[in-house]
Amino acid sequence: MSKVVTLGEIMLRLSPSDKNRFVQADSFDVVYGGGEANVAVSLANYGHNAYFVSKLPKHEIGQSAVNSLRKFGVNTEFIVRGGERVGIYYLEHGASMRPSKVIYDRADSAIALAKADEFDWDAIFQDAKWFHFSGITPAISKQGAEITKQACIAAKKHGVTVSVDLNYRKKLWTPEQAQAVMKDLMQYVDVCIGNEEDAELTLGFKPGGDVTKGELDxxxxxxxxxxxxKEFGFKYVVTTLRESHSASDNGWSALIYNGNEFYYSKKYEIRIVDRVGGGDSFSAGLIHGLLTKPTQGEALEFAVAASALKHTIFGDYNLVDEKEVETLAKGDGSGRVQR
Known part of the structure; x- marks a missing residue:
């Protein structure tokens, strides 16, 4: 399998048990996760040599974040140690017509204050086949944006395929700020992944339809x-197509375009256990698919099946293997007990 590098922030996630509201909580469930860290875990589960690059404090919480990655086979040798904070986010799980809610406490985290020259880019990208980042990393700080750009430059220097999940976060920056940074980064990108909101707010492209009404154009x-x-020269443009019937039930499919033809995946109707990380699991599945499958359609079907399964798993990480994804992609979604 291939060496794949991801760059970003891993955070401490605190959430009330079951589907309780924040005001009901006397304790919180603890997991770790973050866009690019989630991608790395998935790729390690599929057998790739997955590297996660970041900066984390040397204290016990920083080490716990590192350990959560190592547990699933992610290589952490290029995580710089230092700084004071691990970013935190609080998650309240939604249900039915009540949406999930996220509260961030991530200002001045170690990676947000890191500098590009703290990372040995030549060593990081030696023998790498793929580099993945998201729009969250350049949004966390000016330093984060510079680190992301230097990583992209180094990746292209080493002949590495680059993918981005546009991942707009309105609590981190405005559309104007996002477009000023993200449009510049697109010159390095081969595979662009993003939903309808991401494409509009980070790059200025607006599709039709209203996903809040379950409509897709x-x-x-x-x-x-x-x-x-045409504008950015992407090899592939990809989007998930989420139909939000409620916080508990979504329609889930995807679309890919290689400059010549469009391919729509099959659609899954999913009952959600935990939707956080659903897009990251899709990105990881797509990367695996494009690295190992002969056609863009087969790659997309793997990605959609992988992310459909993620919605059934608590936590940020998609804890499935390649065989489980292939089983669903081939049509077995019965959920029958495996003996």
Missing amino acids: HKGYERIFEQMQ
Whole structure:
């Protein structure tokens, strides 16, 4: 399998048990996660040599974050140690018509204050095949944006394929700030992943439809995919197609475009256990698919099946292996007991 590098922030996640509200909580469940860390865990589970690059404090909470990655086979040798804080986010799980809620406490985290020259980019990208980042990392700070750009430059120097999950976060920056940074980074990107909101707010492309009403305008996506590919020269443009019937039930499918043809995946109707990390599991599944499958359609079907399974797993990480994903992708979604 391939060496794949991801760069970003891993955070401490605190959430009330079951589906309780914050005001009901007397204690919190603890897990670790973050966009690119989640991708690395998935890729390690599929057998890749997955590296996660970040900066974390030397204290026990920082070490616990590192340990959570090592537990699932992620290589952590290029995590710089130092700084004072591990970023925190609080998650209240939604149910039915009540949406999930996230509260961030991540200002001045170790990676947000890190500097690009703390990382040995040549060593990081030696023999690498793929580099993945998201729009969250450049949003956390000016230093985060510079680190992301230097990583992209180094990746292209080493001939590495680069993918991005646009991942707009309105609590971190404005659309104007996002577009000023993200449009510049697109010159290094081969595979662009993003949903309808991400494409509009980070790059200025708006599809049709209203996902809050369960509506999707497929022709609208095709138009903006063609525009995005023409403007930035992406090899692939990809989006998940989430139909939010409620916080508990979603329709889930995806679309990919390689500059010549569009491919729509099959659609899954999913009952959600934990949707956080769903997009990250899709990105990881797509990376694995594009590295190992002969067609973009097969790659996309693997990614959609992987992310459908993630929605059934508590925590940020998608704890499934390749065989489980392949079983679902081939049509067995019965959920029958495996003996």
